Amino acid sequence: MSAKIQDIIQKFLNTRKERFKASVPDNLFTQCPNCKKMIYRKKIDKNHGVCPECGYHLKLTNKQWSQLLFDEGSVQLLFEEFKTVDVLEFPKYKEKLDKLYEKNINEGVTTGKARIEEIPVLFGIMNTEFILASMGSVLGERIASLFEKGRSQGLPVIILSRSGGARMQEGAVSLMQMTKTAAAAKRFSNAGGLFISLIANPTTGGVTASFAMLGDIIITEPNALIGFAGPRVIEQTIKQKLPEGFQTSEFLQEKGFVDLICERHHLKDTLRNILKIHQY
Amino acid sequence: MEYTNKIKKTIKSLEQLSKSQGVDLNEEISSLEKKLSKIQPEKYSEWQDQKKRRTPWERVKIARTLERPKPQDYLEMIIKDFIPFHGDRLGHDDHAIVGGIGYLKDIPVTAISTRRGKDLKGNMEANFGMPHPEGYRKALRLAKQAEKFRRPVLFFVDTPGAYCGIGAEERGIAEAIAKNLYELSDLNVPILTVITGEGGSGGALALSVANKIYMMENAVLSVISPEGCASILFKDASKAEEAAASLRLTAYDLYEMGIIDEIQGEKDDFNDNPQPTLKELEQKLYNDIFHYAFMDEEKMKDQRYQKYRSIGFFETDKNQFPEKILPGTNANKNKGNSQKGNHFFRDLRRLFGLKS
Incomplete structure (x- = not known):
């Protein structure tokens, strides 16, 4: 009997909860994926997407990134006119692209020129909303063009990577973008250019295995997933559970593949200091 | 002629x-035009x-057959x-990659194979032919050695x-592949690559930075295995x-897209008797090494x-994309202001009871 009453009370409470949830607009509160607390959206936005409770770094949009890193009004976009072609006539690729274009999301990376405390830099910010910012022809072309522009104008290049890897829908063409970007980075480096690679959560596959790991200085966000194969693929291959903290930025720093782990609040200052030391 | 229109x-x-931005892209355009001219309509x-x-x-299944000549057999038969x-001189040796020196006919070369x-x-x-980071580092070390002694490199x-496991990630498989792409793209000696069977994603790419890429007729090169692609895309x-x-x-598709440069045909009894096919390949590689060795170094690179x-x-x-996504660009700034203005006037009109 009492169990029945408990059930009824539980049901009643659940409906109340749902009603409450329905009355709150979706974007007013955000749940932190780490500490699971509901946090007022504006508070998080003010805090550059860092959870005020536990310090977890949530995903930022490209707009927020450029606000965080660059001087106000200094951003000028470059190489915007490249547009993806469905070269392999891959199933459902065109539909996917058209949907994204409707939302005015242009490609997995936005490149341009901006200033960090009056120091001009070339930048690329990857956007995971576009097919996980996977590397296809356009992304590769933009990154390679960015390095070439950096070489000809003597400007430093800063690329914020977050990506799922090579773009399956472009087959071997996307694979070759890895060589293309790495080769362009090498030429840029030979000309004495400074390349700072920022890596955010999550970065795997072809992007990690090309330009992201080739920075003169590699800076990551705390607790970001960075690796070559995704954790699920590794688990399937070795048929074991992965240890805690595997493939995080802290793990990579421990193994010697990352220069710095930098919290968002200090990122702009850190970048400025590095640029100044390099006499830009 | 599927791809020719796209190249055009x-x-x-x-x-x-290059007209609108004033950037010099002539070299890129001319190399694309060269690619176009290679695909002959007749x-x-x-x-x-x-x-x-x-x-x-x-072709995928043929490339994977156990009886098919393996890359180390190519080394054995072609390199004297x-x-x-x-x-890798950093503490490891990988058995999935073989590398060393020898002669291609009469030219000293460094040859590396999976x-x-x-x-x-x-x-x-x-x-199972899946290298660890130390394999790629060994390959790079040998390529750098070849550069010092002015030997061409064959892959x-x-x-x-590349192997995906805990050790590989710990020792930086991504960094090892990236470094190979980075350094090999700038090597001062000619590099030729032959893809003999399966060319699997980044693991194959790290050994395929070359002046010329050959592919055996039934070899494949792909960004992901067909099974992996199917399970992601078709969930099956x-x-x-x-x-x-x-x-x-397939080699034919990749040639048409301009990714590889030459296909080496396979005789029907290639698995049992690879000698005649490999003799042909040997001659081609020999001619190409001459071609690139006599090129000016900068031009070759x-x-x-x-x-x-x-x-x-x-x-x-x-x-x-008429509108820019990021803030701070001029287009956005103006738009923002004008919207503000509209609001202001709308509010004024409301205040004075005027309908807009």
């Missing part, structure tokens, strides 16, 4: 771009017959007086991909056959750079 479009868009029907002789999935070297077994035991030894590649790994067709991973720089298909379309 890419050329056109590059021309537009050979087209013959080419198609060859291409359609087997389906992509059949081969001396294998070991170790290793695959012909039975279970051999496969276990070679980790023979057949791998399902058994649809690998469909996926293989969609990925365009530039040829390699441009080969990769010009891979990519895209259009340019200014009207597609």
Whole structure:
């Protein structure tokens, strides 16, 4: 009997909860994926997407990134006119692209020129909303063009990577973008250019295995997933559970593949200091 | 002629771009034009017959057969007086990659290949042809050594991909592949790559930065295995056959896209008697080494750079994205202000009871 009453009370409470949830607009509160607390959206936005409770770094949009890193009004976009072609006539690729274009999301990376405390830099910010910012022809072309522009104008290049890897829908063409970007980075480096690679959560596959790991200085966000194969693929291959903290930025720093782990609040200052030391 | 139109479009868009932005893209355009001229229309029907002789999935299966000559066999048969070297000088040696020095006919070369077994035991030894980071570091060390002693470098590649496991990640498989791409793209001696069987993603790519890429007729090169692609895309790994067709991973497709430079035909009894086919390949490699060795060094390096720089298909379309996404650009600023203005006037009109 009492169990029945408990059930009824539980049901009643659940409906109340749902009603409450329905009355709150979706974007007013955000749940932190780490500490699971509901946090007022504006508070998080003010805090550059860092959870005020536990310090977890949530995903930022490209707009927020450029606000965080660059001087106000200094951003000028470059190489915007490249547009993806469905070269392999891959199933459902065109539909996917058209949907994204409707939302005015242009490609997995936005490149341009901006200033960090009056120091001009070339930048690329990857956007995971576009097919996980996977590397296809356009992304590769933009990154390679960015390095070439950096070489000809003597400007430093800063690329914020977050990506799922090579773009399956472009087959071997996307694979070759890895060589293309790495080769362009090498030429840029030979000309004495400074390349700072920022890596955010999550970065795997072809992007990690090309330009992201080739920075003169590699800076990551705390607790970001960075690796070559995704954790699920590794688990399937070795048929074991992965240890805690595997493939995080802290793990990579421990193994010697990352220069710095930098919290968002200090990122702009850190970048400025590095640029100044390099006499830009 | 599937891809020719797309290459033409890419050329056109590059021309537009260099006009509008004042960037010099002539080299890129000319290398694309060269690519176009390679695909000759008079050979087209013959080419198609060859291409359609087997389906992509059949070629994948042939590339994976155990009896097929393995890359280390190519080393054995093509490279004379081969001396294998070991170790990355950083604490490890990878048995999935074999590298050393020897002669190609009469030219001293450094030759590096992946290793695959012909039975279970051999496969276990070679980790099923999947290199660890130290394998790539060994390859790079030997390539750098070749650079010092002015030897051309030959790669023979057949791998399902780089190994994905805990050790590989700990020792930086991504960094090792990236470094190979970075350094090999700038090597001062000619590099030739032959893809002999499976060319699996980044693991194969790290050994395929070359002035010229050869592919055996039934070899494949792809960004992901057909099974992997099918399980991601169709949520069903058994649809690998469909996926293989969609990925365009055969030598013929890759040649048409301008990714590889030459296809080496395979005789019908290639598995049992590879000697005649490999003799042909040996002669071709020999001629090419001469070609690149007599080139000016900077020109040779530039040829390699441009080969990769010009891979990519895209259009340019200014009207597609009239609004910029990021703040701070002029277009956005003006728009923001004008909207504010509209609000202001609308509020004023409301205040004075005027309907707008």
